[in-house]
Amino acid sequence: MPVAVDHGPCVAMHSVTLGRMRDQRSDLGATAASWDTSRMAAYLIVNVTATGAVAELAEYRDRVGATVEPYGGKYLARCSSPEVWEGEWDADQVVLVQFPDLESARAWNESAEYRAIAPLRTSNAKSVRLLVDGLE
Structure with missing residues (x-):
């Protein structure tokens, strides 16, 4: 199933630093090392800058959704004009995909x-891809 590209305003996302995550985990009486992240949602965050054939990138966008769905993945955001609150953002697009857990995300990848x-x-874009575990 093709995935629509949203070129309009983006929904603001809140990020939590690893340090804050560790603090919250400690507050719950568990150390970061003993925290079970196997069943927590996982998020793939991608910054993409086109460097090559636009047609091939469009084909990738049309086909990638069908590869994500069998692993429980769901696109939460795909935006070419995020509201930058701090720092510099120089990518063409940011993408956020949610998976049920880290294991599912890794299996998809x-x-x-x-x-x-x-x-x-990979042949037509410069990308930074981050996989992070959620708090719940």
Whole structure:
């Protein structure tokens, strides 16, 4: 199923630093090392800057959603004009994908379905991809 690209305003996202996460975990009586993140939501955050063939990037966008869904992934945001509150943002687009947990996100990233289309992105864009675990 093709994934629509939102070129309009983005929904503001709140980020939590790892330090704050550790503090919150400690407040709950658990150390960061013993905290079970296996069933917490995981988030893929991607900053993308086009560097090559726009048509191939469009094909990637059209096909990637079908590879995410079987792993429980859901696009939460895809935006080319985020509201920058601090610092400099120089990418063309930011993407936020939620997975049920880190294991599902990693399985998607290594899947044959995703690996088959990944070169459409990697050959035509500069990307920074971050996988982070959620708090719940």
